[in-house]
Amino acid sequence: MTAAGMRARGNVRTLVLAGALVTVTAALGMVGCTLFQSEQVSKGQKLYAHYCMHCHGEHGQQNEGYNWGQMPDPRPKDLSNKGEMSTFKDEEIFGTISRDMKDTTPEVGDKIGDDEFAVPTMPTFKYTLSEEEIWSIVAYVRTLHGMKLTYNVEARKKELQDQLQTAQQKADQAKQALEAADKKAEDEAEKKGVEVDEAATAKEQEANVAAIKELEAGKTAFANFTARPKLAAVPRPDLTMAETEAAKLAETGKRLYGNKYGCNACHRVGEAGGLVGPALDRAGFRLNGTWVYRWIKYPQSMKPETRMPNLGISDQDAKAITMYLATLRAPKPEKPIEKAAH
Template identity: 75%
Template structure:
């Protein structure tokens, strides 16, 4: 028969278990809330001009100016729920693909390749990208299911394992070198470097894996950083310039989707400046450095780093240099002003 003290202890134990579950649940909700809040700020800065405040079509100020295909309705629960969290993440962190028929990149059936939707792989950290996905989920009334914290821990575990493997490989090489020295001393000969070739190779492999693990763990929380863009060599023969500018126009339109934000003539978005007269007013070296690594010149710019290769950047610079539309007719403007 239980005493009053036993009943109290059972009740207290149950209460503590319930309280622990409540605290854990509240903690998870807090992390989720912080992630969503962070994602909302990033979305407002990088996404809202095209996708709109609530993710609805024709809500963002750039939506109606964009070329097709225009952004999806992120508030459409029925459609958006068909996409896994990982698929949404892949959309904002993919490599850009040349969608030009026949001469462009090979694109898989399940691969997202829409040039008007930029990648943020080279602009934001992995944690920030997951925050954007978490916020996008709220636009259609669902929640992020992907275990972001588990992903972070997994990267930390991988780094620890890679460090341990490197340490073992280093110790094995040191032991092999010591043995080789002792053997050489006995034979009164020079040390045979080939005697430790296996260990040297293993250490080199371990070193690469360690650097890879360090980069992955660092890029989870920190934004990507790149070396300063070197001054490009943009000199070439006239025939080469024409060919390169043609390639640049193709890349501008079909790979990097520059026209989603920049207007040329009557076509293109209005997020960035119009480029009709860019060939007159912009320095080619400046353009090259800007499109290669915009954050190095203006850290808070909305323009993402699209991961342009040197050759692609050079081609686009050549194309932008050809954009030399005539300026407005000042005499006509003055005459119109007098009439008014």
């Protein structure tokens, strides 16, 4: 074989090897993506079983969860209905799970947009789970109606990482600029034998403050994505007030209990309400007001794995609901309420 022929064969072999390498790399990338999606769905399934199954059912079907039939309207959607669920974007399902709660009371409640999801019986998990965990629930919910999550969660995480890195660089640069400006101002003041003029570094100080705020926002955004929210400890509330004020606040609490935070979806009062949490007919007898307030504000601080999510309840709303529960003093039942089989 001639030298030219040997070179030609070598080039062909190189091209074949290169092509094979590209194919293997692509295959490994697909395998990695598939493994990530599988882990994501598996994680979402566990979270769904803990937080969602009692209302939505194991397979997402209506009247399947043991609590479904006990809930007030509107009851959960049929998550197995591909015809309906396919009309929702991944981001819309995520937004439903991670929204802020709205008071749906007509006229006196919150202003709610025409396309805004505001259903009290569906709690928010914005203050309980990380964004990454919520996306895993969305990924699992998609499997209930035979679809896959298309939103690129890894790309979103990378975006937040890049934003945080950029913010850190800006903060470092702003700090260095401020230090240089401070030194220059000090040197000039020393030469003149006068006090340092703070106004001389006002521009750098302002830029440094802005950079620090941007950095903190970046840290918070990335932390919220990767880790569960860690909120400040709930201080002891002041629940002392005149009877008239307590009665008025209790009326507000009753409205918020059903129309904003959907407590009746999981808790029973009388013959109405869900069976996930304890009945509250006698809450005024058996529950301490301070304990109730703290539990409502931040249940995970008292019982980390509780099914009750942190609903992001304001101090005033928590106080109102606490005062309402204090009015619930039903006679002791002849026999305890039985939970539905599950």
